[in-house]
Amino acid sequence: MNKIEFLIISNKFDFTTDYICLELERRKLKYLRLNRDEFENYEIIFKINELILQVKIENKNFILREETLKAIYYRAPIYLRDNFQPDIDVEEQLYRSQWTAFIRNLTLFENVKWVNNPISTFKAENKLLQLKYAARIGFAIPGTIVTNTNNLQIDPQKDYIVKTLDTALLRTENKEAFIYSSVVKGREVLDSTLSKSPLVLQDYIYPKVDVRVTVIGKSVYPVKIEKKGKGIDGDWRLEKNNLSYIPFNLPLNIEQYCVEIVKSLGLAFGGIDLIESNGEYYFIEVNPTGEWAWLVDSSGLQIYKGICDYLESDENYALSTY
Template sequence: MIIVDVLLISDKYDFTTDFVCIELERKETNYLRLNRDEFHNYKIQINSSYFEMLVTVGENEYLVSEKHLKSIYFRAPIFLRELPHTEKSLENILYKEQWMSFIRNLLIFENILWANNPEKTYKAENKIVQLKYAKNIGFTIPNTIFANYAPKLQNEKYIIKSLDTAFFNIDENEGFVYSNIIDKKELQEANLKWAPITIQDYVSPKTDIRVTVVGNEVFATDITINGKGVDGDWRIVKDDVKFNSVTLPTAVKNNCIELVKQLGLNFGAIDLLKTDKNDYIFLEINPTGEWAWLVHTASQPIPKSFANMLVMK
């Protein structure tokens, strides 16, 4: 039987987790990776006599016990977002709901490091909560209104976002809502009553900064085209952008670390805007954010940092 030091909850094709597993193998760490889309291929039980988890994967047996477990890397959002009008069988619904409940119950492993704890992730995924915490610790945040109508507006342009990540299934094609630049007139004439939206001050010129916080380590990357920031949502032109590692001012770096800690997290992917006056504006934090794309594009050693945190070295 293999005694597990690090448990990873992920998906079969998650490259971010792949990077961490490679580093854990280099450290000769006993880890167990459980993929949510492959739970039916495992034999799993938790017995209330000891509140330990026994897992059989193929011919290998694993013991997950708080006596030996150091950490859990939880690579999954807590709010399950389903594409509307997607047919799901009763079996699929039962599979997803019950296994998600099972994962949440891994909170029995309390005295270990979580990246991140599902309870804390649940709270940290909320955009309004994020802005409150960021403002309280000293971040500059853009003036933001959450509403289902257009209030009195002073500026000529605004950034409009969904309050939560919005996916759609349109003519059998998956759709995703990006941030959009909207004129004041168009916004005031829009019918918004059916759902709340995020109305945020339009900042231009600006440069997007992605900050990856792993424990007390901070990796920052600016996102540019031809050395200049991208107007609007850079993901719309993501094939043309370049990622370059940058150094944050000490105060901004410390705020990023503090925000992650204040939210009860050990990892966070933070989006900032850098203005032409070298001010840094907080936009949001993702407690389950992606970072694998930064390993090669920006040469950032995030996997090594993550593995070090998980094995507590």
């Protein structure tokens, strides 16, 4: 039996996780990667009374015990966002729901360091809670309301940001659709019918420079996001491949706020979106399963080394908030 110190849970197409596995191999650490889309190819026995997880993959046997397992790296959303679709058969629905439940139940390894613990991720994916914690820590936040009515006291001529309350992955005409944040005039909101679902309405902060801050434990990796030396109107993700990601130093108090917001949500890792406007930094949101691999090539930040340093260390910076 191969005794495992680091468990990696991902899927086979997640190139972000590839960086972690390659670095663990370089360090000659004993790890096991389980892909969520390949569970049927594994033989798994989880002995609950003894807290021993046995996995057989292609005639290789692995054993994971709480007393020898040092850390678990798990990078996936907790909410099931692929709602019922007619083309998913019952067997596939059962596969998704039951293996998702299995992964949640790996939190039985309570004394193991997680990046991130699914229970904490579930809590942290609530954007309104993030704003509450951010304001309490000291961040400036945009004026924000959640509503399903146009009976609002807002300025018809003013610009606002409209966004979904949760990541919206939809299907239309057999194609996947994603809803980005949009800049709209107040009159557009007042003229719209909003009763079907809640939306988030925020003050539009401008001029602005978007800032992405990747946090792992106490390590902070900030970049400014610019196009031709200037900030971007609206949602920068709409033109992600045409932008520059420039490493820089945050003010020390903002850097500390970034570490604290991640910690306060019970996380060890977070991808934070900030806006800088006229010297003020506004907290927008934190993604507990955020992407960072594109920053390795685009900005030279070796985030994978920071994550592996944290996994390998004795540090366990996430607070238990559940």
